[in-house]
Amino acid sequence: MEQYIGKKVFNGVAIGPIKFYSKEQGQIVRKHVDDVNAELARYEEAKAKAVEQLGELYEKAVQEVGEVHAQIFEVHSMLLEDEDYNDSISNMITTQEINAEYAVAMTGDHFAEMFANMEDEYFQARSADIKDISDRVVSILTGKGNSDDLGEEPVIVVAEDLAPSETVKMDKTKLLAFVTKLGSTNSHTAILARTMGIPALIGIEIQKEWDGKFAIVDGKEGILYVDPDETTIMEYRKLKKEEEERNQLYQTLKGKETVTRSGQKVHLYANIGNATDLAMVLMNDAEGIGLFRSEFLYLESRDYPTEEEQFQVYKRVAETMAGKKVIIRTLDIGADKQVDYFDLDQEDNPALGLRAIRICLSRPEVFKTQLRALFRASAFGNIAIMYPMITSLEEVRQIKEISSTIKKELKEAGIPIGEVEEGIMIETPAAAIISDLLAKEVDFFSIGTNDLTQYTLAIDRQNSKLEPFYNAHHEALLRLIRMVAKNAQEAGIWTGICGELGADMELTETFVEMGIAELSVSPGYILPIRKIIRELK
Amino acid sequence: MVAFHYTITDEVGIHARPAGILVQEAKKHPATITLKTAKGSADARKLLAIMSLGVKQGDEVTVEVSGENEEATAQVIEEFFKTNL
Numbered sequence: 001m002e003q004y005i006g007k008k009v010f011n012g013v014a015i016g017p018i019k020f021y022s023k024e025q026g027q028i029v030r031k032h033v034d035d036v037n038a039e040l041a042r043y044e045e046a047k048a049k050a051v052e053q054l055g056e057l058y059e060k061a062v063q064e065v066g067e068v069h070a071q072i073f074e075v076h077s078m079l080l081e082d083e084d085y086n087d088s089i090s091n092m093i094t095t096q097e098i099n100a101e102y103a104v105a106m107t108g109d110h111f112a113e114m115f116a117n118m119e120d121e122y123f124q125a126r127s128a129d130i131k132d133i134s135d136r137v138v139s140i141l142t143g144k145g146n147s148d149d150l151g152e153e154p155v156i157v158v159a160e161d162l163a164p165s166e167t168v169k170m171d172k173t174k175l176l177a178f179v180t181k182l183g184s185t186n187s188h189t190a191i192l193a194r195t196m197g198i199p200a201l202i203g204i205e206i207q208k209e210w211d212g213k214f215a216i217v218d219g220k221e222g223i224l225y226v227d228p229d230e231t232t233i234m235e236y237r238k239l240k241k242e243e244e245e246r247n248q249l250y251q252t253l254k255g256k257e258t259v260t261r262s263g264q265k266v267h268l269y270a271n272i273g274n275a276t277d278l279a280m281v282l283m284n285d286a287e288g289i290g291l292f293r294s295e296f297l298y299l300e301s302r303d304y305p306t307e308e309e310q311f312q313v314y315k316r317v318a319e320t321m322a323g324k325k326v327i328i329r330t331l332d333i334g335a336d337k338q339v340d341y342f343d344l345d346q347e348d349n350p351a352l353g354l355r356a357i358r359i360c361l362s363r364p365e366v367f368k369t370q371l372r373a374l375f376r377a378s379a380f381g382n383i384a385i386m387y388p389m390i391t392s393l394e395e396v397r398q399i400k401e402i403s404s405t406i407k408k409e410l411k412e413a414g415i416p417i418g419e420v421e422e423g424i425m426i427e428t429p430a431a432a433i434i435s436d437l438l439a440k441e442v443d444f445f446s447i448g449t450n451d452l453t454q455y456t457l458a459i460d461r462q463n464s465k466l467e468p469f470y471n472a473h474h475e476a477l478l479r480l481i482r483m484v485a486k487n488a489q490e491a492g493i494w495t496g497i498c499g500e501l502g503a504d505m506e507l508t509e510t511f512v513e514m515g516i517a518e519l520s521v522s523p524g525y526i527l528p529i530r531k532i533i534r535e536l537k
Numbered sequence: 538m539v540a541f542h543y544t545i546t547d548e549v550g551i552h553a554r555p556a557g558i559l560v561q562e563a564k565k566h567p568a569t570i571t572l573k574t575a576k577g578s579a580d581a582r583k584l585l586a587i588m589s590l591g592v593k594q595g596d597e598v599t600v601e602v603s604g605e606n607e608e609a610t611a612q613v614i615e616e617f618f619k620t621n622l
Binding site: 071072074075078079081082083084085111114115118119120122123126129130274275300301302303306308309312313 | 544546548549550552553554557560561580582583584585586588589591593594595619
């Protein structure tokens with residue numbers, strides 16, 4: 001048995017024989033041509049055929065992976081029509097009097113190399129797209145196709161690299177997993193593998209000799225086993241069976257209500273840190289977004305993000321969620337999240353320092369820009385706003401004064417705004433203890449259990465030496481949560497939990513019993529927790 | 538010539554798909570449309586040239602439109618940037 005470690009693309013286990021996939025293109029030979037115009041016509045004809053094939057692939061991909069991921073083939077058609085690409089090919093054919101295959105291959109290499117040398121990972125990955133379209137035209141010109149046929153048995157495809165078009169062309173019922181040497185986790189092929197739910201590994205030194213050998217792909221741990229022994233096979237067969245049963249069960253829970261047997265409804269929302277996480281939110285059937293961490297806008301920027309930049313992002317999220325609730329937390333930097341251009345002082349004790357709402361209230365211009373963007377975006381969906389790190393009634397009153405000024409300004413300027421719920425995070429013991437007073441001022445509470453735990457137990461989660469003293473289910477913490485939920489209920493507002501504890505399945509029942517109305521968790525936990533809640537009495 | 542500035546808000550920058558739609562849009566107008574960034578410039582009719590600028594989120598792009606109907610064309614293109622990028 002041999003083991004190889006690769007980069008993980010998609011979780012899951014695959015067991016089966018290896019099929020070594022190679023592009024049977026052979027060497028492209030440079031040849032002299034006498035009739036340059038005939039060669040140009042040959043190229044045009046091959047290009048037209050390639051565009052036609054891409055149209056068919058697009059249709060196939062729409063069926064299998066959906067419109068968004070199929071768009072890559074539309075882009076491929078556009079690349080084939082690019083002026084610089086075509087000029088380069090026709091120039092080479094005309095001035096050097098050479099065959100179209102060679103001109104296409106050389107041009108393809110040239111542009112692929114240009115992308116490969118770019119700084120940004122996204123643009124580097126486009127190198128594979130240029131190669132893919134050039135290979136397609138060359139295949140048509142030479143009349144040699146790739147070996148797309150995977151055979152009768154389902155196989156683990158092992159290849160040097162896979163182009164998106166190759167991935168889509170393969171028969172999914174015969175495809176167990178991908179293992180490639182090249183490619184990035186950001187490539188279209190990787191994205192397609194994730195969307196189709198196919199286990200995949202990249203960055204493995206593949207060997208041609210593996211063809212036909214038995215193997216196991218462990219997409220979760222990133223391990224490829226070639227010629228596994230009987231015990232390993234048995235172990236993975238069991239894992240795979242469990243995984244399949246679990247997935248099937250979870251799939252049946254999509255579109256179902258999150259409600260206990262006695263009829264108590266819980267809103268199951270997702271936590272996200274970036275607009276790119278939206279796909280995961282929708283795929284896991286979240287009922288809304290319970291924590292949208294707006295600080296990525298500040299962390300990924302070199303200067304304060306403008307109102308317009310923020311508005312566009314919030315608007316897109318609100319529109320994508322199509323009327324489902326999107327709770328956006330205002331700027332939460334400081335402590336472990338530092339941004340250079342804020343020019344904050346070094347602090348001895350950053351967790352207890354100038355962070356989150358404290359920054360916002362000391363720099364109202366930064367806060368106002370964000371609030372204006374949020375209220376403007378609220379006209380495009382169901383946005384709620386929550387304010388982090390609250391410790392006092394005065395802070396909440398100050399925030400409300402600023403927010404009502406902004407709403408007034410926008411209304412006077414004739415800018416439409418939606419109905420916006422405004423709530424606060426309960427993540428300091430102070431806020432939990434005065435939650436009866438705070439409840440009268442806001443529309444909802446969301447308990448941030450990570451900070452609430454750290455402040456209540458006086459334990460720094462980053463310090464591994466404190467592990468023996470740490471108890472995630474400490475009675476003090478649970479009492480605080482219960483108290484917050486009770487005070488909220490008495491004031492007629494709802495309480496959610498958006499910290500890590502919200503996804504702690506040992507506590508789901510306790511939270512439901514406390515009357516927690518919303519749990520916001522990482523997208524992958526939505527369906528497992530829905531299962532638990534639906535089984536509660 | 539008419540010009541406008543725009544800061545990219547899309548999180549992957551001017552990626553393949555919007556660049557492709559921009560090219561299709563640019564081809565509808567007779568005026569010359571040029572994208573300028575700190576790294577260089579590209580004709581808006583050329584997909585690979587636009588992508589080779591590697592424009593990322595937060596980068597500022599200057600778009601110059603000159604020729605027939607330049608005012609109206611600039612407005613259409615500016616609208617395109619606001620909606621898609």
